[in-house]
Amino acid sequence: MTALASLPADAGAEDARRRLADPAIEAVEIAAAPLDAQPFRDLVQALKRAPGFRLDFRGQTPDEALALVARQLFAGAFAAERASLAAEIERLAALAAALVEGARPQIALRTYFAPGDLVWHVDRVAERRAFRLLWPLGRPGGMRVTQADNIDPGIYGAYMRREHPLLCRLDTEVLRTGAPLETLWAHRPAQLAAMTTGRFPFIVDPARAWSVAPGAISIHRVATPAAQGTFHCSSWANRHAPGVQIVITVAADPA
């Protein structure tokens, strides 16, 4: 039984909400036009060529945040592309916000690859209800999801006790230096192999994983003190082509 529900490009918040209300569904994917057909493709291509970074919008509108990026990286160029990308981010933020009453969308733009994303994990927030929307632009591989009962909790807990702090350090190192993961973890071939293949010792059945279509928008559950999150990981295919990722988190405590 699939854990991933597919929705058409014109799906709205109500469609996503309905599918995510089904506990068997871990994530929804919403079709999106390929990057080549997007009016902002040149901006995305330019971002892909620039050094990797992460920008949290922190209350700035998408327009303001993209203007900041363009000022710092491209001498303010790509005005029309920025406007159309910002409008699309606004639309998706509104869609995501409609999933959680009272939530203000937290938006981030990320162009570097965090190797920690290659390990199955759940995202976490302190609020009691939360979802995350991901919109990858120019990434070859779609996010993979699996069901919680496909993860052996004992082995997963032990694996993460050992690996989580090491993965956080690896992410920081990659962001800071841009050094290849294969070099930084050359002394850890077994862990590197698991990241390459997705075969981790805690996965019960490797066949029970679903991949979001490359380029599609996806929404998954975020773990909260009141709810389980969706286990997901990135694909090794994204390792050398992280593209641009728009990350929108919506979280709130019910009134």
Added chain:
Amino acid sequence: MRMRRLGRTGIAVSELTLGTTGLGRPGLDPAEAAQAVDLALGSGINTVELAAADRQAVSILAEAIRARGGAAPHVLCRATSRVAFDLPSPHVHAGDAYPGAALRTETEQLLRDLGVERLALVQLHAWCPEWLDEGDWLETLLSLRQEGKIAAIGVSLFDHDVPAGLDAVASGRIDCVQLMYNLFDQAAAEEILPLCRRHDVGAVARSPLYFGGLSPRLAQPFPAGDWRAAYFFDSHRRETRARAEAIAASLGLPIDALPALALRFALSHPAVTTVAVGMHRPDHVAANLAAAAEGPLPAETLERLAGHRWLS
């Protein structure tokens, strides 16, 4: 037993600390454990690391202190988080994990349970850097220090998470930091141990034997009921075992020689104040005392051992 100074507190602690995780294990032979504690405390080990919530370890230690009489050991206490979490989490507020009132109650209870007048140290375990400015833990521990109920304030870092302690060490607010430091995880040597020296902060190096993984022990799985049975899941156990064998082979040593080598490795860093090694058997105590007596490893051995890190 050589003594080292616990940072700016000036307290002289033995370079080996009795680690007590094994004392809390189900199925422990209480007579053997009592013998091990007595041997340690009678052989110059004057410092004990203890989770305040570990009632079995607390009662074994209390009994040993009462039976021995005389000067009580320095107790490095790990406070109990009020929020259960598997990994350090910035989403948990310091005020929820370690509320000041609970820290005070637990400290005063432990003083009574152990029959000691002062704890050498209270540490917040699974430390998150965000906690430095959160909650009322610091003012509570400062008051307890002022009242003479504790001598020092510290944080204890989650396994392999040394970067989490950098700000705390540099802040001047803590007297001591506890971290994992062993042949597999040598990260502390790069930044935090030198920083401890600069700020005169004590450093407790724990798990020098990687929970027993740096010994012949991993030839067999751990029995059910021992937390390590889950921690060393099959591929982890096999990889750790192979890496431990590789260390011994690289120095032409039998694998039985590994615990002594691993202990001396941890003791070799000059910024390490004391090495907390888990001991619940008299033969382990005796072997570890003998290893410590041999002193630090020669520089060229340390150089060769640097290549065996894989958890940093």
